[in-house]
Amino acid sequence: MREFARLYADLDETTSTTRKLDALQAYFASAAPENAAWAVYFLAGGKPRQAVPTKLLRQFAIEYAGLDEWLFDESYHAVGDFAETIAHILPPPTERSDTGLAVWMEERIGPLRGADPGRIREALFAYWNELDWRERFLLVKLIGGGFRVGVSKLLVTRALAAIAAVDSKLIAQRLMGWTDGRVKPTAGGFLQLIAEQSPEEHKLRGGQPYPFFLSHQLSADPVGDPAALGEVDDWLVEWKYDGIRAQLVRRDGQNFVWSRGEDLITERFPELASVSIPDGTVLDGEVLIWQPDSVMPAPFADLQKRIGRKTLSAKLLAELPAVLCCYDLLELDGVDLRHLPQHERRALLEVEVAKFDSPRLRLSPLVVADSWEALAQLREGSRARGVEGMMLKARSAQYGVGRTKDVGIWWKWKIDPYAVDAVLLYAQPGSGRRASLYTDYTFAVWDGEGQERRLVPFAKAYSGLTDAEIAQVDNAIRRTTIEKFGPVRSVKPTMVFEIGFEGIALSPRHKAGIAVRFPRILRRRQDKPVEEADTLDMLKDLLGAGAT
């Protein structure tokens, strides 16, 4: 735990990529394989289920520290992180231990899951008393299932590649599925991860997907001018769908559906689990709800209804049928095709999807135009087609790993978000870097006329402001507070912001009767008085604009 805590501190204390890489390499070079295996699991984004309920962690920490609940809550508001709060309020340890991460995970934390509170209390008190604050912080994170660290998976991959002296793409490939929680990290697994390349590489793959190739945002400024990308003929253009990015893997007579977050979601989509394709096929595409007779996909809100449901009734499956809109072919007859240029993979994809002949597997059509101007014009119709804009894929692009540009490039060319001017009504402090600063806001628009006119909250948003702007807004919030409800403050309506969002749908659960998707602050409108903020009616008008 001590060396992992040291690594965490090293990663946490620097923003320099080089220094992070150094720290990772130093750790992997010296850590015992069974500990390194767990470290990889966490660094690559693995999230174990919570071993002890937050309520108990909090209760026992308060008891151990000899404090009161309210004092714990005040401390939490100042810190902005639950585990860090606990780490700091506990009195210093009277003993020291240095037990490896694997033992912690398997013998000490694992057995706490479902244990009775008395046993948990006894264990926590003993553990806390042998760790310093950094280690306690990590312990609570590991127990609570909320471990995050400021290092990208790409960087972890690079560090492992350096240790193993193999190509980092191979490491990325081997890392697929490490974090899905089905396979326990082991010393053997770690040694395999950093082993030399073997001819058996392919067989070891099982149902694992390939690392997803991710696109880059085509700068919105100058708006709609991708002319800098050269000849339009050098690009394959498709619509950008708003669904779940997924790979459908068929190996060993079985289908696997993987989301971009490397979660296995096969069970969520039985229609894709049962679709018949030849062994050794991997398709990349977008899971969408698409009614058989419709020319366009259903809105994301419908897909959400499917994801949110624990059991999928026959009725739901019939009402909200899922499809995979296929846009890439990564493996055919067990052969990895990722090194082929985009247009060759595309040609093969078209042939194969036609052969599959399944209503569950749709081909993502190419959008053809003879100039960027013509494309831009087509893109204007995105909303009416139920898509988010366009994807531009270089004809020559290989299928890369992650958000890279070294072997080819994909651009997403999204349409501008919807925007309304709304009034800041409530604020609460952020967490982490934004702890004790008011950074999470609730925005409202006007509803009603004359005397009845009032502000109705419709969206919560944070981010989108610079540190300097946050400082100004934070200051204004403190000056214009009307009431405090726990950490939340209601403020006098004085500040107007332009709020952007991607979609809008009716929602009986929200006060305003509508819910917006991906709301974020575009900018502060200091030029606009509160009275001139937008209205709920204007928002509702957007419902009809093909946005639902």
Added chain:
Amino acid sequence: MGDMVVVRKEGLYCVPGDFYIDPWRPVDRAVITHAHGDHARVGHGHYLAAAPGVGVLRSRLGDISVDGLAYGETVVHNGVTISLHPAGHVLGSAQVRMECGGEVWVASGDYKVEPDRTCAPFEPVRCDTFITESTFGLPIYRWSPEQQLMNEINAWWRKNADEGRCSVVFAYSFGKAQRILSGLDTGIGQIVCHGSVEPLNRAYRAEGVYIPPTVLVSDIDKAALRRAIVVAPPSASGSPWMKRFGDYSDAFASGWMLLRGARRRRGVDRGFVLSDHADWPGLMSAIKATQAERVIVTHGSIPILVRWLCQNGLDASGFDTEYGDGEEDESAPPAGAAAEREAPLAEKEQAPVPEKGQAPVPGDADA
């Protein structure tokens, strides 16, 4: 008899003594607990301060009428017996003991209970009513021993020096800077001080406090700079002054650096948790040691500390003061480095290279 000390619009006021403690508006007679800008302001008719702090006070406020009182020595003013006792905060910092009609009040000013090589250690003073600060009045704040912090700072400096990189530590010019300087390992490299730190070093040395040899950045050659440590005020961060240090590693020394959020907001490589204020256990032990039954809480976490003390059987209440809005002490959590860069800072506007002894002082512009 009514309360011996009350809050007036000018500051904390001793009623029978007819004088103020650290007033924020000009008054006739002021007792000053220490020379930080939010406690010691210009414009008062007469100042009383602990003798070791008079030099610093003069160097910051210029030509003022000031009496120095040795720690523990008493003086009677309008029937109130006044004495000053070490607060352990910075050089010359004092708690003000006031005795009148058999009742004793103590105003703490800013204090810490841990030892500090650069000033006299905190002395608990028995009293009936204790006026305490509460800057770090939450149980999350617990400091590590000073030596451990100094070891960390020296290790960080040595590592940077070995990699040929200059180390820049941001610390408040008065107090924190000298505390760090006194613990630096001079075997590693040379020590460079920012122009606003150097005059305070002189004041400390004049009082016989050990401060290792320091130089101004103009007096060191480029090669030596790569092994050097630079001590500068936080406001130097992001200023053009920093450009000369090339690829440096930076750190911020403050109690606020305990929290990861605050450190990340600050945007420095390292945060050293070194404070000149009492941590939570320090506040608790100091309050207990006074044996006071009544406690009045000033600047910091007033409602929290008041509630906790009441819950623990003390008669506690709060005073609203104007301490802690200065830029030169830890009294307020640091703003984000980015925000600071964009906001015009008092220090930057008035920060030409200081002339002998009369340094323009960060954060004093509004005094």
